[in-house]
Every structure is written in structure tokens, then in C-alpha cells.
Amino acid sequence: MTRIDGPVVGSIGLLQRDGEAEVGYWFGRPHWNQGYATEALRAFLDHAFTTLRPEHIVARVFPDNTASITVLKKCGFTPAGVKEVDLPKGGGMRRFQMFLLGR
Ligand SMILES: CC(C)(COP(=O)(O)OP(=O)(O)OC[C@H]1O[C@@H](n2cnc3c(N)ncnc32)[C@H](O)[C@@H]1OP(=O)(O)O)[C@@H](O)C(=O)NCCC(=O)NCCS
Structure with a gap:
């Protein structure tokens, strides 16, 4: 179980499918541009590479x-x-810029 000590400012997740690990994240608008996403993503990636070893x-x-x-x-x-990518729920075809980080 996850213990939360303070307010939730955002979320980061890792989806593993078809042999690929994909990270996604959001942070609440009042908390933007304070470095939270960068700091949290760095810690998350460290943890993901160490434990799941993609x-x-x-x-x-x-x-x-x-x-x-x-x-x-x-x-x-x-x-x-x-x-x-053909987005679900009729979202249509959208073009994404892909990024990659090796272990
Ligand atoms: C993208 C998102 C996660 C960034 O979160 P954040 O906590 O504000 O990120 P940080 O503060 O760590 O860093 C943001 C950086 O982008 C820069 N930035 C912000 N808005 C910008 C803009 N319009 N143009 C150029 N740079 C911009 C900031 O200056 C900062 O860079 P710096 O540290 O070099 O100054 C947040 O805006 C968000 O949740 N957006 C909605 C959901 C989303 O887009 N998720 C990602 C889907 S791929």
C-alpha cells in the first residue's frame, strides 16, 4: 500500500506492453513550473530501471x-x-513525438 504524507501534486505511471515500457505523467496546474515533474520523473526512472530493469x-x-x-x-x-496513433473513443489519428531513454 502507498503511504501519502501530504497533498497529491501529480502522478507518474509506467505501462508495460508488447515488450515496451512507456512512462506517462501529469501534474496539477497550480504546481506547474516548480520543478516537481523533473524531480519526480528522475526519481521514478531510477526506481523503474533498478527494479523492473527494462x-x-x-x-x-x-x-x-x-x-x-x-x-x-x-x-x-x-x-x-x-x-x-489512433486514439481510443474516436479521438482520431494524432501525431506524437516519441522519446527514448536507455538503461
Ligand atoms: C508537462 C508537465 C508534467 C510539467 O510539469 P512541471 O512540474 O511544471 O515541470 P517542471 O517544473 O519540472 O519543468 C517544466 C519545464 O518546462 C518549461 N516550460 C513550461 N512551460 C513552457 C512553455 N510554454 N514553453 C517552453 N518551456 C516551458 C519550464 O520553464 C521548465 O523548464 P526549466 O526548469 O528549464 O525552466 C505539466 O505541465 C503537466 O502535467 N501537463 C499536463 C499533462 C501532460 O502534458 N503530461 C505529459 C504528457 S506527455
């Missing part, structure tokens, strides 16, 4: 999501091409 972790970002791209680059991710 060869690499991927992330997908809308190309105009500059804040998220900044966070990923500060955590060591590098661009890994563009991927068209």
Missing part, C-alpha cells in the same frame, strides 16, 4: 507540449521519431 523506457508527447518535452530532455530522454 532495456529502455519510451515516452510519447504531443509536439506542441513544450513543457513536457523540456522535462523529458532534462531527464535524459532523446527524440526517437514520430508516431501516428
